[in-house]
Amino acid sequence: MDIPIWNNMKEKLTIIKVGGKIVEEPDSLKQLLNDFSQVTGHKVLVHGGGRSATKLASDLGIESKMVNGRRITDADMLNVVTMVYGGLVNKKIVAGLQSLNVNALGLTGADMNVIRSVKRPVKDVDYGFVGDVETVDGKLLSKLIKKGIVPVMAPLTHDGKGNLLNTNADTIAGETAQSLAPYFDVTLIFCFEKKGVLKDADDENSMIPILTPEIFQQCREDGTISGGMIPKLENSFAALNAGVSKVIITLATAIDGESGTVIQL
Amino acid sequence: MDIPIWNNMKEKLTIIKVGGKIVEEPDSLKQLLNDFSQVTGHKVLVHGGGRSATKLASDLGIESKMVNGRRITDADMLNVVTMVYGGLVNKKIVAGLQSLNVNALGLTGADMNVIRSVKRPVKDVDYGFVGDVETVDGKLLSKLIKKGIVPVMAPLTHDGKGNLLNTNADTIAGETAQSLAPYFDVTLIFCFEKKGVLKDADDENSMIPILTPEIFQQCREDGTISGGMIPKLENSFAALNAGVSKVIITLATAIDGESGTVIQL
Numbered sequence: 001m002d003i004p005i006w007n008n009m010k011e012k013l014t015i016i017k018v019g020g021k022i023v024e025e026p027d028s029l030k031q032l033l034n035d036f037s038q039v040t041g042h043k044v045l046v047h048g049g050g051r052s053a054t055k056l057a058s059d060l061g062i063e064s065k066m067v068n069g070r071r072i073t074d075a076d077m078l079n080v081v082t083m084v085y086g087g088l089v090n091k092k093i094v095a096g097l098q099s100l101n102v103n104a105l106g107l108t109g110a111d112m113n114v115i116r117s118v119k120r121p122v123k124d125v126d127y128g129f130v131g132d133v134e135t136v137d138g139k140l141l142s143k144l145i146k147k148g149i150v151p152v153m154a155p156l157t158h159d160g161k162g163n164l165l166n167t168n169a170d171t172i173a174g175e176t177a178q179s180l181a182p183y184f185d186v187t188l189i190f191c192f193e194k195k196g197v198l199k200d201a202d203d204e205n206s207m208i209p210i211l212t213p214e215i216f217q218q219c220r221e222d223g224t225i226s227g228g229m230i231p232k233l234e235n236s237f238a239a240l241n242a243g244v245s246k247v248i249i250t251l252a253t254a255i256d257g258e259s260g261t262v263i264q265l
Numbered sequence: 266m267d268i269p270i271w272n273n274m275k276e277k278l279t280i281i282k283v284g285g286k287i288v289e290e291p292d293s294l295k296q297l298l299n300d301f302s303q304v305t306g307h308k309v310l311v312h313g314g315g316r317s318a319t320k321l322a323s324d325l326g327i328e329s330k331m332v333n334g335r336r337i338t339d340a341d342m343l344n345v346v347t348m349v350y351g352g353l354v355n356k357k358i359v360a361g362l363q364s365l366n367v368n369a370l371g372l373t374g375a376d377m378n379v380i381r382s383v384k385r386p387v388k389d390v391d392y393g394f395v396g397d398v399e400t401v402d403g404k405l406l407s408k409l410i411k412k413g414i415v416p417v418m419a420p421l422t423h424d425g426k427g428n429l430l431n432t433n434a435d436t437i438a439g440e441t442a443q444s445l446a447p448y449f450d451v452t453l454i455f456c457f458e459k460k461g462v463l464k465d466a467d468d469e470n471s472m473i474p475i476l477t478p479e480i481f482q483q484c485r486e487d488g489t490i491s492g493g494m495i496p497k498l499e500n501s502f503a504a505l506n507a508g509v510s511k512v513i514i515t516l517a518t519a520i521d522g523e524s525g526t527v528i529q530l
Contacts, residue, residue, distance in 0.1 A: 059325055079353060082353050082356050083348035083349065084348065085352070086352040086353075086355070086356045087351035087352020087353065087356075088344060088348045088351075091347050091352075091373055091421065092347070094375045094376055094423075095423045095429045098375050098378050099425060099426050103377060103378065104376070104377075105376045105377050106351075106373070108359070110356060110360040110363055110371075111369070111370045112368060112369075112414060113363055113368060149377060156356065158359075158363060160364060162360055162361045163360060164356055164357070164360045
């Protein structure tokens with residue numbers, strides 16, 4: 001059933017996912033928070049923090065092991081990411097946004113049971129305390145957002161049995177966008193260090209302006225798109241299929257969504 | 266104006282402050298969360314985490330300096346307490362309570378601007394990034410609580426200028442109780458390692474059953490009560506004077522409030 005007028009009647013919501021150095025270095029964080037504070041309308045920020053987690057782990061003599069770009073999370077590493085994602089990065093962002101009159105609320109998936117996940121089953125790899133998202137409480141989030149609260153979401157979820165689980169921030173952004181699509185006209189923006197999805201990772205001029213499932217399939221087969229970009233794009237298409245209006249992949253300095261690669265069906 | 270019937274008409278709220286080893290050792294934490302889940306009616310948990318902060322700081326080669334029982338908080342130590350209080354301890358409690366069907370929401374003072382503080386002025390001692398509470402948004406907290414949410418409050422506040430500030434958990438409990446007194450019939454319970462306020466710290470049988478301002482004054486003068494108990498009791502009397510119905514100091518294994526020292530005006 002396609003009733004586009006409904007989308008026009010919904011209020012706009014922008015979900016911005018930022019990761020990497022951007023949220024972990026004081027100057028770029030400050031710039032990001034300033035830019036984010038100027039995004040008009042309802043908004044949500046989803047953050048990562050992997051570099052800080054690796055740094056803290058290293059300082060504590062804990063080795064960081066990555067498989068397919070995902071962190072192996074044993075009990076010690078779970079403590080590290082809980083401290084860094086749920087504490088250090090999340091609360092610095094929240095305090096920074098409050099100083100810019102953004103009424104931020106830091107959330108992990110455990111808070112108010114917002115994101116329930118299941119510990120990833122062991123197949124070829126035992127990722128440890130890593131969660132695959134089961135449900136996001138979009139209804140609850142939508143109520144908070146409509147009251148003017150700006151959720152700041154850390155990449156941690158819980159299994160309902162008392163365990164926190166390390167969860168990919170792109171996945172959280174995508175699943176959160178999907179859960180909010182019934183309530184808002186949602187734009188999802190993935191920010192990272194490049195202008196958008198590049199055909200040649202070393203050439204910023206090779207950005208693909210519009211990416212459809214057909215182009216994605218082709219770029220995947222010929223190897224133009226690989227690595228961490230694949231789950232990011234899979235999340236993007238899943239979000240669009242679930243009713244998200246628009247997905248953009250762009251630079252963290254372009255969170256107005258006016259540039260970058262537009263993902264569309 | 267004394268209209269006691271009002272208090273009888275208000276719904277009951279129990280605010281429990283726990284600190285020390287209780288929240289930092291898996292077995293005692295589990296027991297505490299079980300006990301807390303069985304407290305009937307509306308409730309709030311306020312926690313500390315100092316031992317874990319000292320341990321993490323030590324593991325990172327950061328020295329913990331205490332003056333008058335308060336932690337000197339430089340920039341590195343602020344990161345440590347943000348990680349431990351806002352992340353590790355808070356989120357473990359939240360995930361644990363969710364598994365017991367308590368709809369916990371972890372909060373620092375920065376989240377939704379719940380507790381605004383001011384950096385403690387430098388007099389004899391420069392405590393660094395330590396906050397003295399200015400305002401607690403009792404109205405907002407009361408709305409959350411009436412929706413069935415259980416705030417779990419970390420001992421961190423913010424100054425509205427982007428800085429998190431380390432803040433004494435007893436103070437947060439006392440100020441939060443005061444801010445909620447207009448909305449609820451509030452019982453404030455401070456839990457620690459002793460049965461109550463003891464005349465002789467080494468003799469559990471020396472507990473003072475009822476402590477009034479007169480007895481406090483006397484015990485203070487003769488040295489029976491000293492150290493960290495003094496601000497705890499000052500917080501207690503301030504809370505009672507601001508409309509909190511009942512304050513109890515007791516063991517963490519007695520959070521039902523049926524034993525311990527009752528503080529009364």
